Each structure stands twice: as structure tokens, then as C-alpha cells.
Amino acid sequence: MAPIISVQNLTKTYANGFQALKGINLEIERGEILALLGPNGAGKTTLISIICGIANPSGGTVVVDGHDVVKDFRATRTLIGLVPQELTTDQFETVWNTVSFSRGLHGKKANPVHIEKVLRDLSLWDKKDNMLRQLSGGMKRRVLIAKALSHEPSILFLDEPTAGVDVTLRKDMWHVVERLRASGVTIILTTHYIEEAEEIADRVGVINGGELLLVEDKEALMAKLGRKQLILELNEPLDKLPDCFAGNGLSIEAEGNRLVYEFDTRNEHESVASLLTRLGENNVNFRDLSTRQSSLEDIFVSLVGAAK
Numbered sequence: 001m002a003p004i005i006s007v008q009n010l011t012k013t014y015a016n017g018f019q020a021l022k023g024i025n026l027e028i029e030r031g032e033i034l035a036l037l038g039p040n041g042a043g044k045t046t047l048i049s050i051i052c053g054i055a056n057p058s059g060g061t062v063v064v065d066g067h068d069v070v071k072d073f074r075a076t077r078t079l080i081g082l083v084p085q086e087l088t089t090d091q092f093e094t095v096w097n098t099v100s101f102s103r104g105l106h107g108k109k110a111n112p113v114h115i116e117k118v119l120r121d122l123s124l125w126d127k128k129d130n131m132l133r134q135l136s137g138g139m140k141r142r143v144l145i146a147k148a149l150s151h152e153p154s155i156l157f158l159d160e161p162t163a164g165v166d167v168t169l170r171k172d173m174w175h176v177v178e179r180l181r182a183s184g185v186t187i188i189l190t191t192h193y194i195e196e197a198e199e200i201a202d203r204v205g206v207i208n209g210g211e212l213l214l215v216e217d218k219e220a221l222m223a224k225l226g227r228k229q230l231i232l233e234l235n236e237p238l239d240k241l242p243d244c245f246a247g248n249g250l251s252i253e254a255e256g257n258r259l260v261y262e263f264d265t266r267n268e269h270e271s272v273a274s275l276l277t278r279l280g281e282n283n284v285n286f287r288d289l290s291t292r293q294s295s296l297e298d299i300f301v302s303l304v305g306a307a308k
Contacts, residue, residue: 001029001030002066003027003028003029003030004028004029004030004031004064004065004154004155004186005026005027005028005051005062005063005064005065005155005186005188006026006027006028006061006062006063007024007025007026007027007047007051007060007061007062008025008060008061008062008063009023009024009025009059009060009061010023010024010025010026010047010050010057010059010060010061010062011023011024011057011058011059011060012043012046012050012055012057012058012210013058019210020043020046020210021043021046021047021050021057021058021210022209022210022211023060023211024043024047024060024207024210024211024212025212026205026212026215028186028188029186030184030186031181031184031185031186032186032187032202032203033177033181033186033187033188033189033200033201033202033203034187034188034189034201034202034203034204034205034215035189035190035191035196035197035200035201035203035204035205035218036048036188036189036190036205036206036207037190037191037194037197037204037205037206037207038190038206038207038208039208042207042208042209042210043207043208043209043210043211044159044190044207045085045159045190046210047207048082048157048159048188048190050062050069051064051069051080051157052069052077052080052082052157053069053070053073053076053077053080054082056070057070064076064079064080064155065079065154065155067079074107077106078106078107078151078153079153079154079155080153080155080156080157081148081149081150081151081153081155081156081157082148082156082157082159083144083145083148083156083157083158083159083161084144084159085159085160090132091131091132091133092131092132092133093131093132094128094129094130094131094132095119095124095127095128095129095130095132095135095143095146096115096119096128096129098132098143098147099115099118099119099143099146099147099150100112100115100150102147102148102150102151103115103150103151105151106150106151107151108150108151108152114150114152115150118146118149118150119146121172121175121176121179122142122145122146122172122173122176123142123168123172124139124142124143124146127139138166138168138169141161141169142169142172144161145158145161145173145176149176149180153185154184154185154186155185155186155187155188156180156185156186156187156188157187157188158173158177158187158188158189158190158191159190160190160191161173161189161191170196174196174199174200177189177200178200189201197218198218201218202217202218203215203216203217203218204216204218204221228262228291228292229260229261229262229291229292230260230261230272230275230289230290230291231258231259231260231261231289231290231291231292232258232259232260232261232279232286232288232289233257233258233286233287233288233289234256234257234258234259234284234285234286234287235285235286235287236285237255237256237257238252238256238259238284239256240252241259242282242284244278244282245278245282248275249261249262250275259279259284259286261275
């Protein structure tokens with residue numbers, strides 16, 4: 001099946017010479033959740049803006065469900081819902097009218113039943129007659145999400161959708177995302193909350209300095225780049241490791257009271273069982289053990305750091 005979004009050799013250079021995107025190639029599969037991670041200024045918002053038709057590329061092509069985003073803007077824009085970072089709303093309009101008007105802007109006929117469902121899903125139904133200026137920042141963020149869903153898009157872009165909002169909204173948002181994915185909607189998410197990407201994304205892309213460093217299946221990425229640690233709390237402190245353990249990934253911490261065995265998940269220096277046996281044979285005894293695996297955040301930090 002052809003990807004729903006295909007980005008080929010995409011570049012963006014501004015009038016001042018700043019190159020925001022440098023030859024981005026990306027294919028997004030139909031029905032997946034893709035998380036785009038990157039520091040501020042990495043190019044995430046520029047990439048989204050071009051795909052959504054808000055900004056023009058300097059070079060390359062973007063095709064959305066068979067439509068070129070420049071040559072066939074109207075067709076592609078109807079397919080896409082966008083939740084931007086900025087709170088851009090008409091402060092003197094009601095919630096109901098704002099969301100309904102957004103549906104009309106995309107050429108869709110009025111559908112009060114759908115609008116009501118969206119507002120209820122986002123816990124906005126009791127605010128439907130309130131003007132936007134009467135809402136808190138978190139509620140305004142919910143309205144932006146409702147506007148993006150008003151015309152029933154098949155692709156949804158969420159650009160830092162939960163930045164600066166409360167835990168309740170985050171939970172509501174992810175419940176909506178789960179339902180949308182179940183209905184076949186493709187979702188592209190940018191976030192600073194890496195634990196959110198770790199929880200809900202199918203694939204993860206890391207962008208930095210206008211370059212796409214990688215796009216990988218989340219589980220495969222963590223298996224390939226993640227590391228594991230076996231942590232042993234010792235019965236008696238050690239001044240140094242026995243010579244036979246030199247160079248096998250074992251180190252002393254906590255003033256000699258702890259051993260840490262760090263290993264690549266694909267290529268262990270030796271099996272954990274073998275290590276524990278050898279420690280016992282050398283009279284290195286422990287009272288407790290635990291393990292730790294690299295998180296997506298650890299991997300992200302290492303990738304961005306290596307690209308500098």
C-alpha cells in the first residue's frame with residue numbers, strides 16, 4: 001500500500017539564508033502514529049507547515065494521498081487536521097460557532113451531531129455557548145483540537161498539543177488519539193513529552209538542525225540503540241574489581257557498595273547468569289539486584305548529542 005504522505009528531498013531556506021530543512025525524505029504509512037522528536041528550532045514545525053500547505057517549500061515535493069501539496073492545495077488541506085502550537089482563536093466567538101465554522105471552511109456540510117461528539121469527547125460540551133475569551137488556556141487548547149477534528153480529517157497533525165496544559169487534558173487528548181487511530185486516522189505528533197511518544201507512537205522520527213536523523217519502529221529503535229544495566233547491591237564494599245572482570249562492562253559505584261553491569265541488548269559481553277556465577281566464585285556477593293533499560297528519552301538525547 002502506498003504511503004499516505006510522501007516527502008522527497010524537501011528543503012526550506014528563508015530569505016535571510018537560514019536553512020530550516022535540508023533534504024528531508026520521509027514516508028508516513030496510512031493509519032500509523034508517528035512521533036517527531038527534536039529540540040526547539042530543529043525544523044519540526046517547518047516540516048509540518050509545508051505538509052499542511054501553510055508554508056511553501058524551497059525544493060522537493062510533498063504528496064498527500066496522491067495529491068501534490070502545492071499543485072492541489074485544496075484537496076490536500078481537506079484531508080488534514082492541524083492542531084498548532086499557538087492559541088489562535090476568535091476571542092469573541094462561542095465554542096460551538098468556532099468549531100462549526102471551521103468545518104465549513106473545509107467545504108463540509110453542517111453536521112451538528114459530529115460537532116457535538118467532538119465537543120463531548122474533549123469535555124467541552126458544557127462550554128459550547130461560552131465565548132473563547134471566557135476560557136482558560138487549557139480549554140482554548142481543547143477548542144483548537146476540536147477545530148482540527150471538525151471536518152473529519154484522515155490525517156491529524158498535533159504540534160506540541162499538550163504543551164503547558166493540565167494532566168486532565170492530556171489524558172482526554174490521548175483517549176481521542178486512540179479512538180482516531182482505531183478508526184483509521186493517521187496521526188503525526190510532535191512533543192517535548194517524550195514519555196507520551198514512548199507510550200503511543202508506532203514509529204519515532206528524530207529531527208535536528210533541519211535534518212532527519214532517523215525514522216524507526218519504536219520497539220526496534222529501543223532494541224537497537226537501547227542499553228540495559230544490571231545493578232547489584234553488594235553485601236560488602238569493594239575497593240576494586242577482580243582482574244578477571246576487566247573490560248567486560250562491569251563497574252563499581254556508590255563508594256564500592258554497588259556493581260553496575262552495562263551491556264548492549266544485541267551483544268552481551270557474557271550472559272547475566274554466567275556473570276553472577278563468576279562473581280560468586282570470586283567471593284563477590286550481593287544482597288539485591290535490579291535492572292534498568294534505556295528509555296526513548298535516553299536514546300533521543302544521545303542521538304541529538306551525537307549530531308552536534
